[in-house]
Amino acid sequence: MLTTALILTPFIGAAISLLAKGNNSRYVALLVALIQLGITAAILGSFIPENGVQFDQNLAWIPSLGINYHVGIDGISLIMVLLANIAAPLIILSQFNRDIDRSHIYNALILFMQAAMVGVFVALDGFLYYIFWELALIPIFFIMLGWGGPNRQAVTLKFFIYTLAGSLFMLVGFILLYIQSDNGFDHTALVGLNLDGDLQLLIFGLLFIAFAIKMPIFPFHSWQPGAYTEAPTQGTMLLSGVMLKMGIYSVFRWILPIVPDAVAQLQGLLITLAVIGIIYGAWIAIKQRDIKTLFAFASFSHVGLIAVGLFTNNAMGFQGALYQSLVHGINAIGLFYCADIIQNRLGDRLTEGKGGIRLVAPWFATLFAIVMLGTVALPLTNGFVGEFLLLIGFAEYSVWFAAIAGLTVIFSAVYMLRMYQLVILGENNTSSNFTFTDLFASEKIVLVILALLVIFLGVYPQPILKLTEPAVMQLLQQINA
């Protein structure tokens, strides 16, 4: 019941927010997101990591096609649900002092998106999962289309067609799985299938295209920088903070336990692609002048490392990938928010002609620094824990490869610190009466919460790791069975 409540609350909230007049919808949306957070806390409170799938509910939906409404939460789902539901109130709060026209529709779409993404993370029936996966595409399509930057139409269509293409191949993959399994689409049934090698490869290919596009993994990434840059800030936060985790989660849920032999066979290729993505993304990020585009490529590069973790086939790598998903979500939201604040104050997001912000806006400069250091994976920040786990996991696979991937930490220090130095530090030499209003209350709340999360998850990762550990162990058993 609680799981269903997690899906329904934002849906209903979206409807209410549509009815609210003008800016009132923000308060409605925030309230709904906080209720949702409350439900998440209740689930977290009574969740027992060792018990596998919990809070599950299984109702017949389209019995003639073997489709059920089956939802439930295990450790892997929970961490993603946690991310989505922590992110949503922050994302809603992040537009409180911005002027957004048709704000009621905007907020409704954000909540709609949250509902669909939570649905993806808790669905245990392949078909239901697919419906939620596609459903998440509709609100972000309209968010980008209605509130995006000047070049949004082309970019939005590209994004949509790219992801839809992946999804349709995934659908064919699921139909093949359905035909193999007599019990329909149920996750447990699909895990127990023991498919033969060629079929595994075919299904892996069909599913992986969809997930690789969503994350994205090199060379399926070309929709991403444009979409991140053109989307409105909240859209970018949803995309990079939560939506790309749908791809990572899906590999955990629908690829690793179902077609493990195919993954083992292609491990080298997959890891190579991911490593290329790490280096390539970082290389381009170094050359960027637009802060938002820089963060977009940084995100692409960091996700490459998470993708490596997915395919290392060991506990450290899996744990790291899950932890880093949460971390990356928090950091990405923070970074894109900082870019938005700079744009809001100065009218553009270029790294040139800035500087001196630290002198006039110490709150902003400090909080920005904390979030940025989290991304750079400084020890005692959240990024360090995630990337450390990932690199250990990777080293179990290959030390040399891990050393190359480890460059991501150095690279990200290069582009992040340089950007920070150019934009925030130093003297402003363009105008004598330089003004930069420090954070407004709502901005301060968002960034303080994010900074606290950066530090807390960096200092004390144990509770989160304990949540996912039994699920990861079970997954490893399924893979090696």
Add this chain to the structure above:
Amino acid sequence: MNALILISLLGIAVLFAGIFNLKNRSIYLAVMGLVAAVALNIGDWGTNVSYYNNMVQFDNYALAFSSLMTITTALVLLLGFHFYKNGDGSTVDLYALMLFTLVGGICLVSYSHLAVLFIGIEILSIPLYILAGSKRDSLSSNEAGMKYFLMGAFASGFLLFGIALVFVSTGSFHLAEIGSAISSGSVENKGVLSVGILLMLAGFLFKVAAVPFHFWAPDVYEGSPTLVTGLMATVVKTAGFGALYKLYQGSFANMEGIWFDALWTVAAITLLVGNISALYQKGIKRLLAYSSVSHAGYMMLAILALNTQAGNAIFFYSIAYSVATVAAFALLIAVIDLRGTDTLEAIKGLGHKKPFLGFAMSVAFLSLAGIPPMAGFMAKYYLFKTAIEMNLIWIVIVAVISSIIGAYYYLRVIATLYQKTDGETNPVSFDWAFYSVVGLTLVGTLVVGLFPEQLLTILG
């Protein structure tokens, strides 16, 4: 059968209503009659009666398809209030012709004798030739009528010739007898039979506008009055596929080889040509014409699969497609009224000006593109599943690629609706009938998409 008689009489009654100049009231009469016809169909459900020496058979398949077409026609007629707002008394004739088209459609899904098939096609087509050219002062409408008539006459010729050849080789006009002749191997001249089947197929492909017999479709769709185009895109396509499936399932299922390869090829090129051509259309009406071509390609997957679910798959697809297409044409009428033309350029910003219409149009086009949770997705999924279960992987892959191309042009329409630049909007008001059609199709698209269980199993 009762429904068929009722609708025939209804058509005549509506013609008489024209004499008394009951312009709008004749729509009430027609729609109420159609609702009664659906009720009669529901009453006949499960009876499976055949008439006239077994020449027509009203089984559940026929009843389901005729109910769908009846409802679609009723929705199109309701749009007549708005579309023929300024029409003179002669518009009543057009309503009667639409009803006669429906009569032809019902013959097509209930025949079990090839003579009825041919009569049905003619009853369906002749009113449509007139309807296509019914905008008498418009050159393109005249052209559409003429073109449709010439092409249709050719297609009928092919079909008739095909029927004759099938008769020559199997000795029967009855579906079941043809089927048993083929499966028992008693056919003497296989070559003649194959040519007959291919000629019949060609006739059908004309009617449902499949590549390479689709060239008439864009011009006829564009030239005909929009309401008539709506009827063509829905009822004619449903009837055509209802009839084609009956033919293959009843007679040719055991005929190995030739028809399967021909249909496979036609399906693949229909999907690709329809979708790729649609990419280059500047007008929404022409775009919908090519979209209708491409949907014929999807529906052919079920005929290729021809297993126990195939009939249901076609039926479900027809529902989803008809509902979304009626909505799309209703909104196209609105777009043309509001902006003067139907080009993509003209609809910029309309979604902001008219939020409800924009929303409805988005839902209709998302459904046509096959995005969940709309009905179009369920329909496509069911078709793909049916086809994959019969090991038709490659044609499904072609269909998937076409869907991706298709999504682009459908979504481009939506994207243009929500552009910031604004065009001139004419002050037009829409009546209750218009809004109820849009509302019903909107709700229908979502409900059928989310709760398809009953409809997926209706034909067993």
